Amino acid sequence: MVKRPPPRSGGAQRAWLITYPLGLLAMISAVGFWIAEPPGRGDWLLALPFLAAYLIVHRDVFNIVIWRTTFAVTVSDIPLVLAFFYLPPVLVILVVSSAILAHQSRSRVSPVKLWFNVTKAAAGNSAALLLILAFPLDPKNADPRAWAILAAATVVAFIADLLSLAAVLSLVQGLRTGRDALRAGLSTLPVTGINIVIGLIFLVALQANRWSALLLVILVAALALVLRSYAEFFRRHRTLAEVYELTQAVRDESGRSGLPDVLLGRVRSLMQSEYATLWLAPQGRHPEVLLTARVEHRGLLDISPTPEAVREHAISTRSATAVGNRFAGTESLRPALRAEKVKDIIVIPLRSGQATIGTLEVANRLGDNRTFREADVQVLETIAAHAAVAVENSRLVDRLRYDAYHDRLTGLPNRRRMIDALTEAVTVRAEDEVVAIMLFDVDGQRNVNESMGHAAGDKLLVETADRIRGIAEPGALVGRIGGDEFVVTLRAPSIDATIEIATRMRERLRGPMAVGSLTLDVNTAVGVSVYPDHGSDPETLLQRAELAANAAKVLPYGVQPFHPALESRAVRRLGIAADLRRALDNDQLEVYFQPKVTLADRHVVGVECLARWVHPAHGEVAPEDFVAVAEHTGQLARLTESVLVAGLRRCRAWADAERPFAIAVNLSARILLDSRFPELVRELLEEHGVDPGLVTFEISEPGMLSDIERVLPSLYRLRDLGVRLSVDDFGTGASSLAYLRQWPVHEVKIDDSFVQGMATDSGDLAIVRAVIGLSREFGLTVVAEGVESELTLELLEEMGCEIGQGYLFSRPLPFERLEAWLNAQTEPESTPTGEVRRLRAVI
Numbered sequence: 001m002v003k004r005p006p007p008r009s010g011g012a013q014r015a016w017l018i019t020y021p022l023g024l025l026a027m028i029s030a031v032g033f034w035i036a037e038p039p040g041r042g043d044w045l046l047a048l049p050f051l052a053a054y055l056i057v058h059r060d061v062f063n064i065v066i067w068r069t070t071f072a073v074t075v076s077d078i079p080l081v082l083a084f085f086y087l088p089p090v091l092v093i094l095v096v097s098s099a100i101l102a103h104q105s106r107s108r109v110s111p112v113k114l115w116f117n118v119t120k121a122a123a124g125n126s127a128a129l130l131l132i133l134a135f136p137l138d139p140k141n142a143d144p145r146a147w148a149i150l151a152a153a154t155v156v157a158f159i160a161d162l163l164s165l166a167a168v169l170s171l172v173q174g175l176r177t178g179r180d181a182l183r184a185g186l187s188t189l190p191v192t193g194i195n196i197v198i199g200l201i202f203l204v205a206l207q208a209n210r211w212s213a214l215l216l217v218i219l220v221a222a223l224a225l226v227l228r229s230y231a232e233f234f235r236r237h238r239t240l241a242e243v244y245e246l247t248q249a250v251r252d253e254s255g256r257s258g259l260p261d262v263l264l265g266r267v268r269s270l271m272q273s274e275y276a277t278l279w280l281a282p283q284g285r286h287p288e289v290l291l292t293a294r295v296e297h298r299g300l301l302d303i304s305p306t307p308e309a310v311r312e313h314a315i316s317t318r319s320a321t322a323v324g325n326r327f328a329g330t331e332s333l334r335p336a337l338r339a340e341k342v343k344d345i346i347v348i349p350l351r352s353g354q355a356t357i358g359t360l361e362v363a364n365r366l367g368d369n370r371t372f373r374e375a376d377v378q379v380l381e382t383i384a385a386h387a388a389v390a391v392e393n394s395r396l397v398d399r400l401r402y403d404a405y406h407d408r409l410t411g412l413p414n415r416r417r418m419i420d421a422l423t424e425a426v427t428v429r430a431e432d433e434v435v436a437i438m439l440f441d442v443d444g445q446r447n448v449n450e451s452m453g454h455a456a457g458d459k460l461l462v463e464t465a466d467r468i469r470g471i472a473e474p475g476a477l478v479g480r481i482g483g484d485e486f487v488v489t490l491r492a493p494s495i496d497a498t499i500e501i502a503t504r505m506r507e508r509l510r511g512p513m514a515v516g517s518l519t520l521d522v523n524t525a526v527g528v529s530v531y532p533d534h535g536s537d538p539e540t541l542l543q544r545a546e547l548a549a550n551a552a553k554v555l556p557y558g559v560q561p562f563h564p565a566l567e568s569r570a571v572r573r574l575g576i577a578a579d580l581r582r583a584l585d586n587d588q589l590e591v592y593f594q595p596k597v598t599l600a601d602r603h604v605v606g607v608e609c610l611a612r613w614v615h616p617a618h619g620e621v622a623p624e625d626f627v628a629v630a631e632h633t634g635q636l637a638r639l640t641e642s643v644l645v646a647g648l649r650r651c652r653a654w655a656d657a658e659r660p661f662a663i664a665v666n667l668s669a670r671i672l673l674d675s676r677f678p679e680l681v682r683e684l685l686e687e688h689g690v691d692p693g694l695v696t697f698e699i700s701e702p703g704m705l706s707d708i709e710r711v712l713p714s715l716y717r718l719r720d721l722g723v724r725l726s727v728d729d730f731g732t733g734a735s736s737l738a739y740l741r742q743w744p745v746h747e748v749k750i751d752d753s754f755v756q757g758m759a760t761d762s763g764d765l766a767i768v769r770a771v772i773g774l775s776r777e778f779g780l781t782v783v784a785e786g787v788e789s790e791l792t793l794e795l796l797e798e799m800g801c802e803i804g805q806g807y808l809f810s811r812p813l814p815f816e817r818l819e820a821w822l823n824a825q826t827e828p829e830s831t832p833t834g835e836v837r838r839l840r841a842v843i
Contacts (some may be wrong), residue, residue, distance in 0.1 A: 018168040019116045026093060026122030033089035033129065047091045053079040054099030077192050080125075080157065081150050081199030082206070085137060089129040097122045116168060124160035128153035142200075142207045150203070151196045158192050259394055260300060263387055264293035267362065270383075271346075271376060274364035277304050278387070279311065280350075281358055286395060289358070295366065305363045306345060307336035314347040315356050320381055321347045324371050344371045348384040352392050360384040399763075408753075408763075409458055410465035413479035415542075418487050421477050422538035425489065426531045433491045435531040436498035438505070439545040440468060442484040443523040443553065454756055454788070463513050464522065471508045473501060481542065485549070495530045495561060502526045502559050525552035528561040577633040579615060580626055584638050589613050591646040592812035595821075596664070596783065596805045599797045602839040604826055606662030608698070608805065609647035610812050611639060631670060640671050641680065648688040648695070650815060655690070659837065664696040666728065669711050672699065678717035685721070692722030698749060700729045712743075719744040726783065730771060748775045752786020752806070759791045772799045809839070 039047075057076045083092045100121050104114040135149045162185040170178025205212040260278050268276035273295075280289035291300045310333050314321035323330045323337055324344025337345060345363040349356045362380060365372050405417035413421070425435045442464055448457045461484065468486050469478050476490035488505070492498045506526050512519045527548030535541045544562040552560035583589055593607035613621045630636040647663040654661045671677055685692055697718060699711075719725055726747035750771055757764035768784070775782045784796050787806030796804060810821055826837035 014171050015112050015116050015168045017171060018164060019112070019119050022123040022164060023115070023119040026097075026119055026126050029126035029129065030090050030093050030122075033093070036133070037088045037090070039088045039091050043088050043091055047087060047095050050079055050083050050087060051095050051099055054095060055102060075195055075198075077154055077158070077195030078199040078202065081154055081196055082203055084128065084132060084150050084153055085139070085142065085146070085203055089133070092129060093122050093125050096125055120161055120164045123164065124157040127160045128157040131156050142203050146203075147200050150200065154192065154196050154199075155189075158189070162186070259390055260289075260291045263360075263390070264291060264300060267360070267380075267383060268293045268295065271362045271372075271380065272366045272370075273362040273372075274366060275305050275362065277306060277359075277361040277363070279304065279306075279359045279361065280391065281356070283357065283395070286398075304361070305340060305342050306347060306359075306361050307333075307340050307342070309333060309336045310345060310347055311359055311361070314349050314359055318349055318351065318356060320349075320377050322372060322374075322377050324365075326371050326373055346372055346377055346380050348377075348380050350384055350388040350391060352388055357388065357391060360387055407480040410462055410480050412465055412469070412486070413477065415479070415481040418477070418479040418481055418489065419538040419542070421479075422489060422531075422541060425491070426536065426538070426541075429532070430491070433493055434495060434498065434533065435541075436490055436492040436495075436501070437529045437531075437541050437545045438488045438498065438502045439481075439527045439529075439542070439549045440464075440486040440488070440506070440509070441525045441527070441546075441549040441553065442486070443525060448520070455760075460513060460520070460522065464509070464524075467509050468505070471505050485546070487542070487545070492530075495528070495533060498528055498530055499559060499561055502528055503557065506558055524558065525549050525555075526559045527552055528559065530561075534562045576615070576618070576621070576626065577629050577635070580613070580629055580633075580639075581635060583613060584635065584642060587642075589639070589642060590814060591643055592814055593650070593818045594805060594812040595810050595818070596662075596803050597809050597839060599793065599801055599804050603829070604661070604822070604837040604839065605803065606664060606694075606696070607647075607650075607818070608664040608666075608812075609643050610666075611643050612812075612814075627668075631668065636668055636670060637674065637677070640665070640667065641684075644681075644684060645688075648684055648690050651690050651694055652688045655694070660691075660694060662694045662696060662724075664698050664726065667697045667699045669699065672711035672714040675714065678714055678721060681718060681723065682721055685723075693724065696724040696726050696747065698726040698728035715744050719746075745780065747781040747783060749783040749785055750801075755784045755786040755792060755796070755806075756788060758795060759789060765795070768796075768801075769799050772796075772801050776800060 054076060057079065080092075080096070083095060087095065097118050101114070101118050104117055131153045132149060137146050137149060162182065165185065166178045166182040169181045202216050205216060264276045264278055268274075275292055275294055277292040278289065280286070282288045290302055290304055292303050292305075293300055294303075310321055310323055313330075313333060321330060321333070322345070323333045326344075337343070343364050345361065347359050347361045350358040350360060360380065360383065362372070362376075365376075405413060405420075407414045422435070422437070442461070448460055461480075465478075465480060465486065468488065472478050472488055473490055476488050479487045479489075481487050490501075492501060503526075506524055509524055510522070513522050514520075527545040527550070529535065529541045529545040529548060531541055534544050544566070547566040548560040548562040551566055552558050590612045592610045592612050594610060595604050596606045596608060597604055611623060611627075613623075613626050615621050627636070627639070630639045644665050647665055651661065651663045681695075685695070699715075715725060724747060725743075725745040726749050727743065727745050728749045729751045730748050748771060750768055754764045754767050758768045759765075772782050781803065782801045783803040783805060784801050785805045787793055787796065787804040787808045789808060793804065793808060810818075810825070813821055822837055826839055829836050829838045
């Protein structure tokens with residue numbers, strides 16, 4: 001529910017403490033002046049032109065706003081100089097007071113302010129007239145002595161008026177406001193001096209020739225017009241300058257948490273309003289925001305004077321809504337303003353594309369006789385456009401910062417965040433407790449993905465994350481550090497207590513989980529490591545917890561603390577490394593091929609070459625496992641060469657059969673660090689007689705970023721050979737799209753995690769759309785891997801993606817099965833460059 005501003009205090013009533021003495025002084029002075037110099041009939045007639053002049057000059061005002069108070073700079077000092085010379089003192093007081101009373105009544109100011117302004121002017125003029133009585137004037141001689149007396153009297157009236165105003169503001173709104181008013185008033189003293197000089201010139205002219213009054217009237221009107229034009233010009237110039245400064249400040253603050261403070265304070269000052277409010281609708285994990293800058297408060301308040309009906313009208317119409325005396329078309333909303341005691345208001349929707357994300361609002365134009373105008377609506381719309389961009393940027397930065405430390409699927413802290421938390425935890429050592437790490441490995445996740453699809457597997461992971469979060473001990477931190485690995489870290493009394501906690505959590509985690517139409521019994525294996533017994537750094541602790549979790553998979557109770565004997569797995573890896581070396585020597589690795597299809601016309605334009613290894617004892621070894629072993633044992637170059645040679649051999653055979661298929665081979669950044677690799681590629685291309693344009697090397701984006709300066713020379717040499725270069729797994733690294741302009745690449749391959757999620761996740765969809773759009777602007781081919789559904793295929797086609805790869809077309813296949821797939825699923829089609837294969841249908 002929107003909070004309303006608290007009722008205003010009754011401090012304004014204290015203004016009577018100043019008004020009463022001023023009024024008493026003016027009354028006593030008026031009575032004394034009447035007795036000393038009673039006005040005659042001719043004086044009353046002469047007072048009428050002066051009253052008319054006062055009423056006219058008070059219509060053209062140049063306003064300066066200090067807090068809640070509007071200072072009026074007018075040419076009223078000109079007729080005042082003449083009145084001091086020509087009228088009896090009592091008529092001066094009556095004429096000025098009557099003109100101010102009429103003007104204030106028409107402006108509908110409060111009674112307190114009306115009578116204060118009247119008595120203030122009367123008391124100030126009384127003080128000036130007392131000075132004139134002390135130094136009498138000759139009504140027939142306007143000599144320099146008279147000039148000095150009239151100027152001094154006018155300045156006395158000005159100072160008395162200013163002191164009265166500063167006193168009442170100090171009493172009602174505090175000494176600071178009074179000082180500000182006094183400072184601002186003194187800055188207008190030069191204007192008073194100019195008015196005095198003009199008034200004395202008028203006096204000299206009238207003394208010389210009464211008919212000069214006609215010319216003086218014209219001159220006064222011209223002065224009022226010039227003043228009005230200057231005021232309007234000054235207002236526009238100041239507004240333009242302040243809008244520029246505001247937008248600069250908003251831009252500088254974009255993406256930071258201090259945006260509301262910078263925005264609202266400046267908007268309130270620029271619009272000269274009592275309130276400036278920023279309301280943001282709840283969006284995702286961002287809650288509703290309601291912050292208001294108020295003229296008398298330094299900080300921001302969680303209040304809003306805006307009636308709900310006005311805000312809802314602006315949101316529903318998606319256009320600026322202004323309610324006040326000067327705005328037509330919103331009369332139906334004025335009762336809502338009166339109910340909240342709001343004078344006028346402007347509400348501007350903040351838009352992001354086609355969505356309304358919030359509103360920027362100002363309420364109550366300062367100054368009782370001032371209201372918002374159409375020009376103010378235009379100014380606030382300009383500010384709102386910049387504010388909307390700044391808000392979206394701020395939320396985007398916040399999201400990127402959040403995504404950097406959280407898992408996208410489950411919302412749990414990711415590996416980076418868990419390592420940071422462990423780094424902080426191990427710095428605090430307590431004798432009677434340990435830092436415990438429990439790693440939960442979900443059993444059967446891969447089977448769910450293969451049998452029911454990744455969507456079902458993701459649902460299983462989300463349900464598992466929710467359960468672990470619900471059963472974790474108070475103070476524990478739960479995170480997801482891998483595909484099916486969850487980590488819980490907390491402080492525990494001992495390793496035995498940690499094992500008890502892990503066992504209890506595992507038992508509570510077990511139980512049926514609904515995944516689609518099936519109910520699965522999910523089991524987990526838990527590995528336990530503790531600081532300081534099992535390591536002194538987070539990476540070691542996590543690694544050893546993972547070793548323990550792998551060992552726990554074969555245990556009936558499923559919980560295993562780390563033990564040094566588990567390090568024997570390293571020996572097994574060395575054994576696999578030796579077997580991998582023999583497999584490479586004996587050409588026992590097999591290369592599978594996954595087709596790449598153009599989305600526009602369904603032509604099979606190439607294949608990606610993928611290594612597969614079936615170990616004689618361990619069975620099928622996951623590619624990531626033997627690739628990691630190859631990297632750590634220095635066999636990666638041979639593995640890459642083996643895959644490349646197999647791909648080139650098939651590429652040559654396809655070319656001889658007039659079916660030119662391109663091949664794509666994955667490269668590690670470590671291979672690119674070898675300066676001899678480009679020369680090896682050149683020799684192999686010549687040996688097999690393959691056109692370099694039919695070969696694409698795919699380099700993983702995170703790997704490329706790890707040592708970009710060192711791999712760039714090899715990239716340029718490969719490009720000069722004529723082979724194509726592709727950025728693989730794009731979007732998973734920490735790079736900017738701007739790097740695409742610096743890298744010598746021809747192709748961008750969007751990571752399958754974004755492609756598979758784009759049909760259901762607006763964030764993934766936006767990322768894919770941005771990558772495709774900018775890549776095409778840079779003239780790069782875009783390949784989407786992980787195409788597994790018709791909906792994903794349609795979205796990619798609409799966005800202009802050229803090539804797709806995924807299970808929707810075909811899984812990776814050995815060469816014989818690939819040929820069978822081509823014969824069964826494609827048909828030949830002749831082109832100027834040879835025969836191509838076109839998919840009959842996507843199944």
